[in-house]
Amino acid sequence: MIRTLTAAAALAAIGGSALAQETQEAVAEAYLAAYQAQDFAALEALYAEDAVFIDPTSEAIQGIGGPFDWTGREAILAGIRAWGATRLEYTVDRSWSASGHVVFDGAVAAIYETQTGTVAYRYPIVTIVTVGNGQVTEHRDYTDFSGMTQETR
Amino acid sequence: MLRTILISAALALTGTSALAQETREAETVARAYMDAYSRVDWDAMAALMSEDIIFADTTATGTDDPQGIVTEGREAFLEMLRGFEAQYHPIELGFVWDTVFASNETVVFIGHVNALYPTEDPAQHFRWRSQQVAAVTVRDGIVIAHRDFANYPGAEQGLVPVE
Numbered sequence: 001m002i003r004t005l006t007a008a009a010a011l012a013a014i015g016g017s018a019l020a021q022e023t024q025e026a027v028a029e030a031y032l033a034a035y036q037a038q039d040f041a042a043l044e045a046l047y048a049e050d051a052v053f054i055d056p057t058s059e060a061i062q063g064i065g066g067p068f069d070w071t072g073r074e075a076i077l078a079g080i081r082a083w084g085a086t087r088l089e090y091t092v093d094r095s096w097s098a099s100g101h102v103v104f105d106g107a108v109a110a111i112y113e114t115q116t117g118t119v120a121y122r123y124p125i126v127t128i129v130t131v132g133n134g135q136v137t138e139h140r141d142y143t144d145f146s147g148m149t150q151e152t153r
Numbered sequence: 154m155l156r157t158i159l160i161s162a163a164l165a166l167t168g169t170s171a172l173a174q175e176t177r178e179a180e181t182v183a184r185a186y187m188d189a190y191s192r193v194d195w196d197a198m199a200a201l202m203s204e205d206i207i208f209a210d211t212t213a214t215g216t217d218d219p220q221g222i223v224t225e226g227r228e229a230f231l232e233m234l235r236g237f238e239a240q241y242h243p244i245e246l247g248f249v250w251d252t253v254f255a256s257n258e259t260v261v262f263i264g265h266v267n268a269l270y271p272t273e274d275p276a277q278h279f280r281w282r283s284q285q286v287a288a289v290t291v292r293d294g295i296v297i298a299h300r301d302f303a304n305y306p307g308a309e310q311g312l313v314p315v316e
Contacts, residue, residue: 021306056290057256060172096284096304098212099221103286103302105263124254126263126286128302130211142261142288144254146176 021097028102028129031136036088040077047073048135053080055141064145076139085110089120090127102129108143109151118153176255179291183260184253186289186296191248195234202227203295210301230299244269244278248285262287266303269313278315283308 027046034042053076058066070079092106109122124147130138182201189197208230211221224230237243247267254261263286270279283304290298 056259056288057261059259060257094284096307098303098305098307099214101212101302103284103304105286124252126261128286142259142286143256144261145256147254 023134024100024131025097025102027131027134027136028097028104031129031131031139032090032104032127035080035139036090038080038085038087040081043080044073044077046136047076048132048137049073051076051135051137051139053139055143057141057143057145061145068141083110084112086113086118087111090125100131102131103127104129120151120153122149122151123147172257176257178294179258180253180255180260182291182294182296183255183262183289186299187248187250187262187287191246193238193243193245195231195238198234199227199231201296202230203292203297206230206296207298208233208300209298210303212302212305242271244271248287258292259288259290262289272312274312276315277312279310280313281308281310 031043031046033039034046049072051071051073053068053070055066055068058064058068060067065082068079070076089109089111090104090106091108092104094103094105096103104125104127106125107122108125108127109120112119112121124144126142128138128140128142129136130140186198186201189195189201204227205225206227207223207225209221209223211223213222214220222233224233245268247269248262248264249267250262250264252261252263264284266281266283266285268281270281272279284307285304286302288298288300289296
């Protein structure tokens with residue numbers, strides 16, 4: 001928050017044009033849709049080759065298969081596949097973007113189909129998708145793992 | 154075998170408890186650090202910074218910083234904060250957090266900045282308000298990383314009466 005008074009003018013001049021911002025938001029929205037659907041073909045097309053997937057809040061959390069810190073398209077896809085989730089469901093309370101970063105603030109539910117039914121693990125989360133040259137260059141999560149709730153559907 | 158299971162369970166519980174304690178301590182430090190940031194009290198912030206703290210705000214792009222702001226080290230960060238103060242004379246950053254959560258060493262703040270600046274009219278302040286997410290990582294009781302994301306394009310700004 002340390003660039004304020006001049007920010008509006010500077011952002012208008014530097015890649016912060018409304019059109020660029022709309023395009024970045026559209027890529028991020030398409031990415032989040034593919035991510036929720038666990039559509040790996042779509043994700044492969046959207047990730048930059050050297051993309052980064054990171055969740056600093058996952059580092060020391062037991063039982064989640066983390067930490068989630070992968071660099072490179074293939075590593076990211078392998079990491080996400082290893083979750084084995086059927087799909088993810090986001091509930092976005094607030095969304096905004098700045099300088100190629102699209103922020104989704106809300107909750108995510110990881111859905112697993114089991115022999116006994118459907119189980120959803122829901123976490124409060126902030127997901128920040130960074131877009132460059134029409135591709136996702138970074139997926140950054142901050143997850144409230146201690147706020148997880150479990151639901152059987 | 155039973156002993157192995159019991160020892161494993163005890164270690165897991167001890168580990169969980171230690172992690173929970175570490176997380177609580179991280180949140181206490183991070184809240185104090187962000188309170189100082191909100192008050193533009195750089196000395197109080199500095200006391201909670203590690204020598205090699207990394208600060209990043211990659212949403213703060215400008216003509217001089219097309220990739221945003223990234224500083225490495227306490228002195229570099231403080232120099233930037235003091236430069237900001239010298240240029241704009243902020244009264245406060247006035248953070249209001251809707252949500253704060255901590256997960257291991259990282260504490261996440263979600264809400265708004267409500268920065269106030271003086272104007273030539275003593276009865277009015279200039280207010281700059283934006284959505285903001287901040288992530289503060291604490292290790293051994295001090296902040297080692299601080300990352301801001303602010304909605305610069307969507308900020309509301311204007312004059313407000315001095316309260």
